[in-house]
Amino acid sequence: MGIQFNQVSYFYRGVKNETYEAINQISLAIQDGEFVAICGQTGSGKTTLVQHMNALLKPTRGTVQIYEHTIPIQDKKTKIGPIRKKVGLVFQFPEYQLFEETILKDIMFGPMNFGLSLKEAEEKARHAAQLVGLDEAILQKSPFRISGGQMRRVAIAGILAMEPEMLVLDEPTRGLDPKGSDEMMALFNELHIKHGKTIVLITHDMDIVARYAKRILVMDKGKIKFDGTRELLFISDEFEKLHLAKPQAYRMMEYLSKTLGYPFKQVFTEEELLAYMKAVHHE
Amino acid sequence: MTKIKVENLKFSYNNKDEAIQNLSFKIEEGSWVCIVGHNGSGKSTLAKLLIGLLKADAGSIIIDGIEMNEKTVQEIRKKVGIVFQNPDNQFVGVTVKHDIAFGLENQCVPQPKMVELVDEYVNIVGMKDYLNKEPHQLSGGQKQRVAIAGALAMNQDIMIFDEATSMLDPEGVRDITEFIVKLNKEFKKTIITITHDLEFAKRADQMIVLNKGKVVLSGTPDDVFSHKDILEQTDLNIPFGMRVFDQVNKDDILKKDEALVKALWAYSLTK
Numbered sequence: 001m002g003i004q005f006n007q008v009s010y011f012y013r014g015v016k017n018e019t020y021e022a023i024n025q026i027s028l029a030i031q032d033g034e035f036v037a038i039c040g041q042t043g044s045g046k047t048t049l050v051q052h053m054n055a056l057l058k059p060t061r062g063t064v065q066i067y068e069h070t071i072p073i074q075d076k077k078t079k080i081g082p083i084r085k086k087v088g089l090v091f092q093f094p095e096y097q098l099f100e101e102t103i104l105k106d107i108m109f110g111p112m113n114f115g116l117s118l119k120e121a122e123e124k125a126r127h128a129a130q131l132v133g134l135d136e137a138i139l140q141k142s143p144f145r146i147s148g149g150q151m152r153r154v155a156i157a158g159i160l161a162m163e164p165e166m167l168v169l170d171e172p173t174r175g176l177d178p179k180g181s182d183e184m185m186a187l188f189n190e191l192h193i194k195h196g197k198t199i200v201l202i203t204h205d206m207d208i209v210a211r212y213a214k215r216i217l218v219m220d221k222g223k224i225k226f227d228g229t230r231e232l233l234f235i236s237d238e239f240e241k242l243h244l245a246k247p248q249a250y251r252m253m254e255y256l257s258k259t260l261g262y263p264f265k266q267v268f269t270e271e272e273l274l275a276y277m278k279a280v281h282h283e
Numbered sequence: 284m285t286k287i288k289v290e291n292l293k294f295s296y297n298n299k300d301e302a303i304q305n306l307s308f309k310i311e312e313g314s315w316v317c318i319v320g321h322n323g324s325g326k327s328t329l330a331k332l333l334i335g336l337l338k339a340d341a342g343s344i345i346i347d348g349i350e351m352n353e354k355t356v357q358e359i360r361k362k363v364g365i366v367f368q369n370p371d372n373q374f375v376g377v378t379v380k381h382d383i384a385f386g387l388e389n390q391c392v393p394q395p396k397m398v399e400l401v402d403e404y405v406n407i408v409g410m411k412d413y414l415n416k417e418p419h420q421l422s423g424g425q426k427q428r429v430a431i432a433g434a435l436a437m438n439q440d441i442m443i444f445d446e447a448t449s450m451l452d453p454e455g456v457r458d459i460t461e462f463i464v465k466l467n468k469e470f471k472k473t474i475i476t477i478t479h480d481l482e483f484a485k486r487a488d489q490m491i492v493l494n495k496g497k498v499v500l501s502g503t504p505d506d507v508f509s510h511k512d513i514l515e516q517t518d519l520n521i522p523f524g525m526r527v528f529d530q531v532n533k534d535d536i537l538k539k540d541e542a543l544v545k546a547l548w549a550y551s552l553t554k
Contacts, residue, residue, distance in 0.1 A: 041452060041454060042422040042423065042424070042452045042454070042455065043422060147322065147323070148322065149322070174449075174450060175368070175449055175450055177321050177322045177479045177518075178479065178519070178520035179321065179518055179520075180322065204452045204453050243454065244453075245453055248523040249523075252523070252524065252527060252550065255546070255550055256543070256546060259546050260542055260543060260546055270523070270526065270527065270530075273527065274527065274530050274531075274534075277531065277537055277543070278534065278536070278537065281536050281537055281540060282536055
């Protein structure tokens with residue numbers, strides 16, 4: 001099932017009523033079970049693209065198929081709520097949206113809104129809190145009395161409590177320190193591998209992209225300029241034009257190959273780089 | 284000449300845990316000092332103390348020979364500019380030109396002079412074509428550039444960048460980093476950058492490493508990185524090149540490859 005974009009364009013209206021085309025005739029399919037990273041410069045249309053994935057934005061032209069529903073909705077009977085429940089969208093800095101008195105209440109807000117009873121909502125919230133690694137003991141605390149990284153977990157738990165099939169995250173590691181960022185990515189990887197969630201995330205961090213994503217989309221000026229695996233991205237003829245960095249391990253491999261004549265092999269992580277160096281030497 | 288002298292500084296938010304514990308250091312005029320520490324190490328608290336947004340419980344901060352207190356804080360703020368982490372939180376004007384002029388208005392600069400200064404500084408930060416743009420039409424990096432122009436227009440000698448690049452995309456990071464270098468080298472500003480990014484900190488003249496409100500290491504980047512054991516205890520990420528260098532040195536076969544070890548060492552020192 002998943003999500004399908006058919007020739008989708010979206011226009012924003014500016015202050016003087018002029019229009020900006022944020023995404024331009026995008027066709028794209030994301031299947032259940034994928035782990036997709038979306039990269040591209042600021043202003044390339046990444047956020048606009050993902051906000052179509054749970055019908056937060058409706059296409060100006062074209063259609064988006066979200067599981068069994070088509071956006072824009074043609075009939076009067078279909079409600080948008082159930083569609084948003086299928087795809088959980090986590091904004092940039094989601095911790096800014098926390099508002100309840102306790103962490104538990106904040107996580108329960110979503111499920112309550114979808115009409116669950118207090119008891120059911122609490123059950124789902126506790127489960128979601130556990131998934132994101134929040135300790136049971138802090139659930140009665142105020143969400144404003146915990147660290148930024150923990151706050152972000154609370155916000156993500158709030159989305160997970162609605163039990164979406166797909167989790168769409170707009171720069172989930174932005175502003176976190178390296179440790180917080182690693183922990184956050186380990187969480188998404190676990191949700192993907194252990195709990196079968198489809199993950200779509202926007203990031204600028206090519207080390208994250210190379211380590212976790214099975215599929216990479218690169219956007220530029222409202223269009224998808226690359227769609228494929230990491231193995232193909234960095235050797236693509238277009239790579240220079242995409243304004244992306246290469247992963248650190250990859251760059252070091254290039255350096256070793258240039259200075260020491262190491263036979264070049266694509267490596268994407270520190271572990272892969274070391275394993276390769278060992279393989280070359282232990283031969 | 285010593286530009287900033289901090290002595291036995293203490294601060295706590297709730298009278299319980301000390302965010303800053305008996306901190307002392309000196310910063311030379313025209314130097315670039317990087318204060319590093321993980322989240323919660325006290326580095327942003329220190330920045331707020333340095334511009335007088337927070338008041339120390341004990342100890343002293345002396346800037347240009349003036350000791351910070353309620354009477355001198357306004358005078359000191361004329362010398363110290365700060366660019367914060369979140370570009371959206373410091374954009375106060377309706378447009379770029381209003382934002383840069385904000386500080387000048389507060390200093391009662393005459394209007395014709397203000398226009399002149401805004402023009403001059405908007406050119407320096409490369410935002411000339413954006414004078415009439417509103418904040419939502421700018422990227423994060425562009426907003427940070429406007430903040431820098433605003434600080435430049437105030438003609439402050441000391442510029443503090445508190446995680447000023449952590450919310451920017453890679454291009455924005457490069458851009459602002461180049462400006463920091465320019466401010467230091469061409470405009471002879473004393474620069475304090477606050478970050479958890481050790482890769483970035485390598486570029487400064489001096490580093491001060493904070494952990495739990497205390498200085499655990501200080502010196503040139505070369506000095507600091509020669510104490511990797513201490514750095515590792517601070518929860519900071521050792522730069523990639525150095526991590527690989529260490530791993531290679533732990534491997535009995537790899538470490539015998541002198542060319543490899545040498546190449547990795549050179550790589551880990553590149554800035």
